[in-house]
Amino acid sequence: MADDAKTDTKNPPSWLGGTLTILSGISFFLLCIAFPLVGPAGSRVPNATKNKAVFFAVLILTLLLSGFATRIKLQQRKTLSQLPFPTATALLSGTCIAILVILLFNGFAI
DSSP: OHHHHHHHHHSOOHHHHHHHHHHHHHHHHHHHHTGGGTSTTGGGSTTHHHHHHHHHHHHHHHHHHHHHHHHHHHHHHHHSTTOOOOHHHHHHHHHHHHHHHHHHTTOSOO
């Protein structure tokens, strides 16, 4: 009985990867809605720093959710050999990293 509890703590629940994937997709949708905050119009207003901070917070949330989803799905893939590579969450993580780099160099403000 104690051995079962130890193996359960190493492997995440099967529903966790899918749930994090859905949450990261919703968070990315909110990030896309917030794009005008850091665009040319949002960068010329008096509260541009607050706009950038809100966008940065949503971006970090999306990056964390998609990164954890990718990691959990890869971990589940090791234990269950029939699972495919988590392409959607890996692409979402890569997209978030690219957006973060562009944001840090102020590329959206033009």
